[in-house]
Amino acid sequence: MSRFIAPQAKPIMEISMARIAVCLSGHPRTFKLTAKKIKQALGEADFYFSTWSSDYNETLLSIFKEHEFNLQGYEFISEPLQLENERQILADFTNSFPDFFILNQWFGVKRSIQLMNDYSQALSKNYDIVVRCRFDLDCNFSTLELLDKFKPDSFNYVKATTGGSDQFLYGSQETMNHFLGFERWLLDFSKKFDPRNGFFASPLVRAYFMDKQIPVNRVSLNLKVHRADRTPPGVAREQRTRDYISKYFPEFEGEAWHGPRLINHVVRPGPWDKSFANNNLLMFVDGKLLI
Numbered sequence: 001m002s003r004f005i006a007p008q009a010k011p012i013m014e015i016s017m018a019r020i021a022v023c024l025s026g027h028p029r030t031f032k033l034t035a036k037k038i039k040q041a042l043g044e045a046d047f048y049f050s051t052w053s054s055d056y057n058e059t060l061l062s063i064f065k066e067h068e069f070n071l072q073g074y075e076f077i078s079e080p081l082q083l084e085n086e087r088q089i090l091a092d093f094t095n096s097f098p099d100f101f102i103l104n105q106w107f108g109v110k111r112s113i114q115l116m117n118d119y120s121q122a123l124s125k126n127y128d129i130v131v132r133c134r135f136d137l138d139c140n141f142s143t144l145e146l147l148d149k150f151k152p153d154s155f156n157y158v159k160a161t162t163g164g165s166d167q168f169l170y171g172s173q174e175t176m177n178h179f180l181g182f183e184r185w186l187l188d189f190s191k192k193f194d195p196r197n198g199f200f201a202s203p204l205v206r207a208y209f210m211d212k213q214i215p216v217n218r219v220s221l222n223l224k225v226h227r228a229d230r231t232p233p234g235v236a237r238e239q240r241t242r243d244y245i246s247k248y249f250p251e252f253e254g255e256a257w258h259g260p261r262l263i264n265h266v267v268r269p270g271p272w273d274k275s276f277a278n279n280n281l282l283m284f285v286d287g288k289l290l291i
Contacts, residue, residue: 017044020130035063045131046070089103096196097263113132149217156219
């Protein structure tokens with residue numbers, strides 16, 4: 001189910017401000033707890049979301065209404081089954097680190113950005129900045145702080161203090177549209193780079209943009225992931241992955257995904273490291289070249 005919501009008139013003051021679109025995706029498990037801070041951080045931005053259809057649909061829409069988000073478009077879709085692609089990643093990275101669960105994550109990101117583009121094209125409305133944001137983020141910063149550290153020619157990201165650097169990403173609309181081709185690049189990753197580098201969620205995003213010769217800028221802001229339970233994320237993810245492998249890929253059971261043991265076997269530098277190729281000329285922190 002998808003829907004566009006007709007835009008409403010904006011005060012004249014806001015026309016001179018940066019036009020920002022926020023594309024939300026993922027599971028909205030804790031959005032009721034994070035919505036207020038996301039709204040405070042991103043203010044009057046246009047919001048879009050793509051998420052998996054569930055019995056939470058109406059509750060999710062009510063949260064957007066309660067916090068008066070400027071919701072422009074949304075969709076509820078079925079989560080795709082990508083068994084053949086996941087099997088390929090397991091085969092390519094059996095002896096390193098096959099984080100194959102990220103495929104559906106980036107499928108959702110692509111869908112939310114495509115939804116934003118459809119709306120943008122239909123109304124001839126372009127955005128200065130497009131943000132990829134998960135539903136479960138505590139954003140402890142303001143829009144002005146976000147813009148102050150923004151590097152316009154770069155892919156910008158905020159590293160969460162709770163771990164992970166792929167939850168809050170932003171850049172120009174042109175830059176963020178590169179996510180429309182990210183899935184294909186992920187599936188071809190082992191053909192272009194050494195499979196012994198591993199297949200890690202957060203670093204692969206940086207590698208993708210640097211592979212396209214687009215600078216990557218880490219922005220220092222206060223960001224936390226608000227998790228549904230207190231189980232350490234690494235432990236929960238590893239158990240979920242092992243269970244999934246046992247169910248769908250029994251031929252890899254006991255071989256793929258052995259957590260820290262395999263991390264110790266990966267080869268450095270990876271294509272996301274500053275010492276790989278010319279990445280040292282493409283990596284920035286708060287707009288300053290990382291030396």
